[in-house]
Amino acid sequence: MSADTPAMPNIGPARAERVGVLLVNLGTPDTADARGVRVYLREFLSDARVIEDQGLLWKLILNGIILVVRPRRKALDYQKIWNIEKNESPLKTITRAQAEKLAASLADSQVVVDWGMRYGNPSIRARMEALAAQGCKRILVVPLYPQYSAATTATVCDEVSRVLQSMRAQPAVRFAPAYPVDATYIDALAASITAHLATLPFKPELIVASFHGMPQKYVDLGDPYYEQCVATTEALRTKLGLGIEDLQLTFQSRFGNDEWLQPYTDKTIAGLAKSGIRRIAVVTPGFAADCLETLEEIAQENAEIFKHNGGEQFAFIPCLNDSDGGMDVIRQLVMRELQGWI
CATH class of the missing domain: 3.40.50.1400 (Rossmann fold)
Structure with missing residues (x-):
């Protein structure tokens, strides 16, 4: 190197790129009352993947009958199973536990694990943006549906795509497939x-x-x-x-x-x-x-x-939930789909 050649800056070793994993389940009301259920049902039943005919007749039925009558009855059902200690539905409690246990099992890697709901909170948008803010340039989305359906798996992909449309710096995204006979x-x-x-x-x-x-x-x-x-x-x-x-x-x-x-x-x-x-x-x-x-x-x-x-x-x-066997299913699915990224 000649004396006129500027020295390269000492930037140290390259930091491993972070990879996000987002576990997604269907969703849940935020509260076990008629108002909370009404908000949840409006979002759920307004999805054209769930109710494919979103025409005027359906909108009249939804807003004039279903969202008037059904929330009160379903709220009573939610109250029968509600996690009183955490003031949330069991689905939210279990999905959080699944994410926490997966994160613990991947603690030595560059993987960041998060969780969200297709309908309700935490939303896919909020958690995708949170993963991006933590430096995740690649995100694996894992719909927690063993069997594929357009009304479940595909609508997760739809929502992720909508989120990406609003992101200037988009991460690379993969979707884990269904696993009916895994x-x-x-x-x-x-x-x-x-x-x-x-x-x-x-x-x-x-x-x-x-x-x-x-x-x-x-x-x-x-x-x-x-x-x-x-x-x-x-x-x-x-x-x-x-x-x-x-x-x-x-x-x-x-x-x-x-x-x-x-x-x-x-x-x-x-x-x-x-x-x-x-x-x-x-x-x-x-x-x-x-x-x-x-x-x-x-x-x-x-x-x-x-x-x-x-x-x-x-x-x-009971469902597999966050049991050892249930976590084995999620972990092996995630590790298989992360191949080439970590």
């Missing part, structure tokens, strides 16, 4: 079911696998959700060594007057009791975390339906 997921479900059944004072005559429903016409138009629910159930039967009558697939949470995916959970459970079945267990493999649809609709409402129709013993098997 070996770690099926193993964790089977282990959870087996462990829970071992704690019961009775032996169920069969297990019902209840997935969230959707309008049949969505599947007719090409949504792969139904076939992925079937694939999950078949893989779980194989893992547990059960037949089709031992582990029955059903769909819950239908809404409105359209035909939804069948068989319906509530009608199936009532029919089982009427046919002489006295002991059943219900598992909800399509939910990564317990929420209103599992803790109230299944564990309480459908338990009452079963007993009202002659059933005697009903067991609800």
Whole structure:
């Protein structure tokens, strides 16, 4: 180097680029009252991925009937399961715990873990902006839906895309895919079911696998959700060594007057009791975390339906949540999708 050549500044070793991981679940009201539920339902039911016909008739029904009547009733349901200590829904409590445990397991890497909700708070926008502010030039978005649906997985991608449109310095973004027959997921479900059944004072005559429903016409138009629910159930039967009558697939949470995916959970459970079945267990493999649809609709409402129709013993098997098995599923999914980034 000649004397006229300026010396290069000593900037030290390059700092590893930070990578963000954003866990996303469906969402929850901020409060367990009619106002909180109304705000949540307005956002949820105004999404064209959820209710595809957002025409004038739907807007009249939504604003003139649903948002007037339904929030009061659903608020009472939320109050049955509300986390009083933290003043939040169990879904929010569990999703936070999943993010914290994932972050702890990745503590020695450059990965920053956060969590958000598609509807309600913390919003995807707020958490995407927070990750970017922490220097994350790359973000892996993980929709916590084992089975893909346009009404769940795709709407997360839609919202992330809207956020990116408003960001001048956009991070690179990846979306983790659904995992309906992932070996770690099926193993964790089977282990959870087996462990829970071992704690019961009775032996169920069969297990019902209840997935969230959707309008049949969505599947007719090409949504792969139904076939992925079937694939999950078949893989779980194989893992547990059960037949089709031992582990029955059903769909819950239908809404409105359209035909939804069948068989319906509530009608199936009532029919089982009427046919002489006295002991059943219900598992909800399509939910990564317990929420209103599992803790109230299944564990309480459908338990009452079963007993009202002659059933005697009903067991609800919790979701994987932030259990060791549940965290194994999330961790292996994240590490696989981060390949090439860390």
